[in-house]
Amino acid sequence: MVKFVETKTLKEKVDVSTIGFGTHFTDYMFEMTYDEGQGWHDAQIVPYEEIKVSPANATLHYGQAIFEGMKAFRQGKDVVIFRTKDHLNRLNNSARILDIPPIDVDLVYDALHQLITIEKDWVPNKKGQSLYIRPFIFADDPFLGVSVSKRYKFYIILSPVAAYYAHGFAPVKIMVEDTYVRATKGGLGEAKTPANYAASLHAGLEAHKNGYDQVLWLDGVHRKYIGEVGSMNILFKIDGKIVTPALDGTILNGITRRTVLAVAKEWGMEVEERPITIDELVEDYENGKLEEVFGSGTAAVISPVGVLGYKDKVMTINDGKIGPFAQKMFNYITGLQSGEEKDIHGFIDKVTTVD
Numbered sequence: 001m002v003k004f005v006e007t008k009t010l011k012e013k014v015d016v017s018t019i020g021f022g023t024h025f026t027d028y029m030f031e032m033t034y035d036e037g038q039g040w041h042d043a044q045i046v047p048y049e050e051i052k053v054s055p056a057n058a059t060l061h062y063g064q065a066i067f068e069g070m071k072a073f074r075q076g077k078d079v080v081i082f083r084t085k086d087h088l089n090r091l092n093n094s095a096r097i098l099d100i101p102p103i104d105v106d107l108v109y110d111a112l113h114q115l116i117t118i119e120k121d122w123v124p125n126k127k128g129q130s131l132y133i134r135p136f137i138f139a140d141d142p143f144l145g146v147s148v149s150k151r152y153k154f155y156i157i158l159s160p161v162a163a164y165y166a167h168g169f170a171p172v173k174i175m176v177e178d179t180y181v182r183a184t185k186g187g188l189g190e191a192k193t194p195a196n197y198a199a200s201l202h203a204g205l206e207a208h209k210n211g212y213d214q215v216l217w218l219d220g221v222h223r224k225y226i227g228e229v230g231s232m233n234i235l236f237k238i239d240g241k242i243v244t245p246a247l248d249g250t251i252l253n254g255i256t257r258r259t260v261l262a263v264a265k266e267w268g269m270e271v272e273e274r275p276i277t278i279d280e281l282v283e284d285y286e287n288g289k290l291e292e293v294f295g296s297g298t299a300a301v302i303s304p305v306g307v308l309g310y311k312d313k314v315m316t317i318n319d320g321k322i323g324p325f326a327q328k329m330f331n332y333i334t335g336l337q338s339g340e341e342k343d344i345h346g347f348i349d350k351v352t353t354v355d
Contacts, residue, residue: 001043002030002043002044002045002110002111002114003042003043003044003045004044004045004114004118005044005045005046005047007027007028007047009047010027011026011027013121013122014160016124016126016129016160016161016162017126017129017162017163018162019160019161019162020162021132021159021161021162021299022132022134022159022161023159024159024160025048025157025158025159026048026119026122026131026157026158026159026160027047027048027118027119027122028045028046028047028048028115028118028119028158029045029046029047029048029049029115029155029156029157029158030043030044030045030046030108030111030112030115030154030155030156031043031044031045031046031153031154031155032044032103032108032111032153032154032155033140033151033152033153033154034101034151034152034153034154035150035151036150036151039101040101040103040104040107040154043107043111045111045114045115045118048157051153051155053140054142056142056143056144057138057139057140057141057142058139058140058141058142058143058149059138059139059140059149061144062139062146063193063194063195064098064099064100064138064139064148064149065098065136065137065138065139065193065194066091066094066095066098066100066136066137066191066192066193067091067094067134067135067136067137067192067193067194068087068088068090068091068094068133068134068135068136068192069087069132069133069134069192069298069299070082070083070084070087070132070133070255070298071130071131071132071133071161071298071337072116072123072130072131072133072158072351073123073130073131073337073338073339074123074124074125074354075338075339075348076339077353077354077355078339078350078351078352078353078354079116079117079120079123079350079351079352079353079354080337080339080348080349080350080351081112081116081133081348081349081351082255082336082337082347082348082349083255083259083347083349084109084112084349085105085109085349086255086258087135087255088103088105088108088109088135089105090192090253090255091103091135091137091192092105093190093191093253094191094192094193095137097188097190097191097193098188098191098193099148100137100139100149100152101152103137103154108135108154108156111156112133112135112156113351113352115156115158116131116133116158116351116352117351117352119131119158120351120352120354121354122158122160123160123354124160124161124162126163127163127334127338128162128163128164128165128334129160129161129162129163130160130161130337131158131159131160131161132158132159132160132161133156133158134156134157134158134159135154135155135156136154136155136156136157137152137153137154137155138152138153139151139152140152140153164299164300164301165300169304169322169327169330170304170306170322171304171305171306171307171317171320171321171322172213172214172303172304172305172306172307173211173212173213173305173306173307173309174207174212174213174214174215174216174229174230174293174305174307174308174309175206175207175210175212175214175215175216175309175310176215176216176218176278176308176309176310176311177203177206177207177215177216177217177218178218178223178278178310178311179203180202180203180206180215181199181217181218181219181220181223182196182199182200182203182217182220182227182228182250183196183199183217183220183227183250183251184219184220184221184250185220185221185248185249185250186249187249187250189227189249189250189251189252190247190249190250190251190252190253191252192252196231196252197231200215200217200230200231203215203217204230210309212307212309214229214230215229215230216228216229216234216308217229218278219250220250224277224278224279225245225275225276225277225278226245226276226277226278226281227245227250227251228245228251228252229295229303229305230295231297232254232295232296232297232300232303233245233251233252233254233256233257233295233296233297234293234294234295234296235257235260235293235294235295235296236276236281236284236290236292236293237290237291237292237293237323237325237326238284238289238290238291239284239289239291240269240270240291241269241270241271241272242260242261242264242269242270242271242272242325243271243272243273243274243276244257244261244271244272244273244276245273245274245275245276246273246274246275247273248275254296254297255298256296256297256298256301256302256333257296259296259333259347260296260302260329260333261273262345263329263332263333264325264329278310281308282310282313282315285308285315285317290315290317291318291323291325292304292317292318292323292324292325292326293305293308293317293323294323294326294329301330301333301334302326302329302330302333304322304323304326304327305317306318306320306321306322307320336348
């Protein structure tokens with residue numbers, strides 16, 4: 001059972017179109033504690049407030065933490081979430097990799113529904129806007145020894161967010177990164193953990209200095225196999241096929257990636273998940289076979305790539321315009337989320353109704 005601790009002091013709702021991503025938060029959050037020998041306990045919804053931790057907190061020193069990201073949408077008077085349990089199951093996969101105790105998915109699923117129901121008035125009602133959902137777990141031992149923690153905290157916080165493409169759906173410029181690496185096999189690449197994002201920051205800054213929006217990662221050993229793009233999965237349309245790097249332990253098993261691949265197959269397209277080298281990609285570009293490049297992820301859904309820069313070579317994809325497949329997929333997935341497309345897959349999880 002989830003305890004509810006009510007507050008009488010509620011925040012003023014914001015104009016979502018005027019705020020940045022992750023800057024404002026709702027009135028309540030979910031929290032739960034894990035202690036060795038007791039398991040997860042004290043599940044409760046409480047007023048949003050600062051978290052107090054010891055200066056010796058294990059996560060601050062050794063980084064044993066994981067998180068997820070998903071979104072709630074308005075469909076008329078209904079509030080829905082996109083692929084809730086897929087996200088929660090992926091959180092448990094990240095927990096497995098970092099030796100964090102797994103959550104009870106059904107318990108957290110019900111708690112999240114309860115939290116969203118309480119906060120339903122925070123879910124924006126304009127297309128493209130959403131209520132971003134951030135579950136996260138961190139080690140809470142006040143201990144400087146390097147070891148797996150015996151105590152953890154789990155939270156879910158909520159943040160209303162504007163449409164990702166506030167100024168229109170447009171292609172981005174991507175630099176192929178062949179110096180810095182994001183992940184290697186046997187590491188944390190497939191976990192959604194802060195370390196992966198910290199590892200990406202410096203290369204992102206270097207890309208910006210060179211006039212690019214983000215980086216396309218290569219593998220950490222050979223510097224030739226394609227990984228992720230920024231913090232998204234990468235997909236290519238090559239000679240009529242949808243091709244994406246295979247999940248090899250260095251790549252996050254993206255929920256949007258799964259959606260794109262499943263829907264593409266339903267549309268009768270050939271889909272390949274396999275190793276892809278940067279040399280192969282350059283050759284396909286030169287032969288006119290590289291038709292589209294795009295990223296996929298929760299925040300942007302689909303992010304088309306107009307330019308790929310590798311060493312001294314600048315490759316303009318589809319004349320720098322959004323490809324027809326990327327546009328169609330973006331329209332379809334956002335249509336599922338807004339209710340304009342019929343959900344035949346069971347992706348949409350109805351939570352509550354707004355009066």
